[in-house]
Amino acid sequence: MHTEIKMVVFDMAGTTINENNLVYKTLMNAINAAGFNYSLDQVLAVAAGKEKREAIRSVLRTYEGNFEESVVGDIYDEFIGKLKLAYEKEDISGQPGAIELFKKLREKEIISVLNTGYDRSTATAILDKIGWKAGVDFDTLITASDVSQNRPEPDMILLAMKQHGINDGKLVVKVGDSNIDIEEGQNAGCGLSIGITTGAHTQEQLEEANPDAVINELKEVLSIISGAPANA
Numbered sequence: 001m002h003t004e005i006k007m008v009v010f011d012m013a014g015t016t017i018n019e020n021n022l023v024y025k026t027l028m029n030a031i032n033a034a035g036f037n038y039s040l041d042q043v044l045a046v047a048a049g050k051e052k053r054e055a056i057r058s059v060l061r062t063y064e065g066n067f068e069e070s071v072v073g074d075i076y077d078e079f080i081g082k083l084k085l086a087y088e089k090e091d092i093s094g095q096p097g098a099i100e101l102f103k104k105l106r107e108k109e110i111i112s113v114l115n116t117g118y119d120r121s122t123a124t125a126i127l128d129k130i131g132w133k134a135g136v137d138f139d140t141l142i143t144a145s146d147v148s149q150n151r152p153e154p155d156m157i158l159l160a161m162k163q164h165g166i167n168d169g170k171l172v173v174k175v176g177d178s179n180i181d182i183e184e185g186q187n188a189g190c191g192l193s194i195g196i197t198t199g200a201h202t203q204e205q206l207e208e209a210n211p212d213a214v215i216n217e218l219k220e221v222l223s224i225i226s227g228a229p230a231n232a
Contacts, residue, residue, distance in 0.1 A: 005110055005191065005225045006166050009142075009157050010098075011049065011176035012116040014199020016218070017126060019092040024048065024200065026086050030079035031059055034071060038063060048200030049178030051117045051150035052076060083122065087129060094130055095198060097219045102138045104222060111164050112138040115156045119145040140164070151180045154188030161188075173225055175218075177201060182209035194224065 010016045013023045021040065028043045038059060046062045047055035056075050060067040102112045114134075116123050120143040127133070127141070134141050140160055147155035154169075161172060173192045174185025177199025185193030186209075195206030195214040206214050213224055 004171065005173055006171040007111040007113060007160065007164060008105060008173045008175060008221065008225070009113045009115050009160055009185070009190075010138075011178070011181050011199075012114050012118070012123065012126065014048075014177035015175060015181070015196055016095050016098045016114060017092060017130070018095045018198070019087075019090070021200065022086055022090055022092065023083065026083045027052065027055060027059075027079055030075050030082055031056060033078060034075050036060075036064075044200050045205075049117055049151055049176060049180035049184075051144040052079060052119075054150060055117065080122065084125070087126060092126065092130060094132065095218055097217060099132075099137055101218050101221060106139075110225075111140070111160075113140045113142060113160045114138055115142040115160065117144050117151060119143055121145075152183035152187055154184055157184060157188035157190065173221070175215075175221060177206075179205060179209040182206065182211045186210075192224065194221065 013019055024043050024047060025040060027047060028038060028040050031038060043059055046058045050058060053072055053076050056072050105112050123141060123143045132138065140163060142156045142160050144150050147159055149155045157172065157174060166172065169189030170191040172190045173194060174181060174190045175194045175196055176182065177196050178201050182193045182195050192212045195211040197203050197214065197216050203214050
């Protein structure tokens with residue numbers, strides 16, 4: 001007896017978008033421009049997958065303790081400006097096998113959703129650059145600015161479920177490259193929460209969140225969900 005999976009929710013940067021940690025390198029640069037000095041590993045460890053203002057707070061909370069909230073807004077504005085320039089200049093693309101996976105899921109009548117810690121304008125700009133369109137290449141985009149609570153809260157997944165008339169989280173799979181993606185899936189009651197090693201966190205870091213599986217390539221999603229147990 002197997003659950004019939006109805007939807008797979010994929011994170012964007014590092015999961016379905018190949019950008020070589022450009023987001024977190026840019027976030028690190030924006031934070032350090034405000035007078036701090038953190039490494040990329042330090043930023044990735046606590047910021048990956050989060051809505052970007054909350055990502056900045058997490059870095060400062062973890063390594064500084066006390067900080068002024070106004071600093072977060074200043075760093076965020078700097079980050080968004082730097083990121084737009086970076087995405088215009090740098091080479092970004094869909095992860096290998098992403099479009100093929102979306103097509104195969106569609107053939108199985110499984111919905112493909114992209115969700116992200118970006119706001120909608122940033123997420124849309126990224127998708128425009130690589131030429132992906134909602135309703136054509138994948139089904140639905142849900143962003144941090146579409147909900148009141150962000151990862152690890154399950155609001156983005158719950159909104160996607162609501163939009164597609166899915167009432168049971170067990171019919172949904174979450175795939176992401178950070179611990180917080182896995183926690184988001186677990187908090188939404190997803191049948192499977194899967195980590196992928198193509199982005200922010202290593203296999204060891206991902207396993208700290210107790211995912212149902214850790215994969216190295218997107219194409220592995222199909223074989224996993226074909227054997228997803230009803231009580232996963």
